[in-house]
Amino acid sequence: MDRKELETLIAKCALGDRAAFDALYAATSSKLFGIVLRILKTRAEAEEVLQEVYVKVWQKADHYAAGGFSPMTWLITIARNAAIDALRRRKGGSEALSETVINTVPDAGPGPEVLAVQAGERARLMGCMSELEPDRAEAVQAAYLEGDSYADLADRYDVPINTMRTWLRRSLLKLRECLSR
Structure with missing residues (x-):
């Protein structure tokens, strides 16, 4: 999906268009999930943070300025910041999943x-x-x-x-x- 299409979807999200939000999610979620997972290292936590990311996107879609940063840069920034916030919260506590649980999750990684x-x-x-x-x-x-x-x-x-x-x-x-x- 090109920049113009993403900008249109974000603009429609700002107006409360759920279909546009679904399309935006379908077009961008795998890339944002990869970024969040790379930072957090745990799949379950990355999935949770990705949900937070899209809640923020829905709530702040009207803050996106078309013609400024690319829409992917805007989305990646939101995802990266959310993942870093989660990482910082975690640094104060223990890991949510033990190593054995992490190792039992099937690999859904790239081919x-x-x-x-x-x-x-x-x-x-x-x-x-x-x-x-x-x-x-x-x-x-x-x-x-x-x-x-x-x-x-x-x-x-x-x-x-x-x-x-x-x-x-x-x-x-x-x-x-x-x-x-």
Whole structure:
């Protein structure tokens, strides 16, 4: 589904159109679930957070500005932030599922073809990550894959929080430039 179609669905959701919401969910849920699962690592928790994400999308659809960020960027940001919030809540407590329960859940992961494509994309991304300074690359990974906050990273690297924000913003710009080549 292209950007225009997603923007139309989000606009219809803002007007309370349930059919548009169903179509938006069908078009985007698998990608958002993958992002949430990558952060949380547990399928059950990721499914729960994904529900929260779509509740937020339904409630905040009128906040989306067409012509600004792409609709997928907007949706991914909501999903990523919800997953990081859940991860932070979890860090204070124990894991919801034991390792044995996690291991008994059947693997519904991607097949070999998808894994091969993902491996190529991962190699490309890692090549771009290697172009960043090592501390910047570690900070990007900690912030966007592990859910560390700006404050945590600023403390870890002993820099002011605004410096950490600048590091991350500039690093993401370099990655985007590298990936667009």
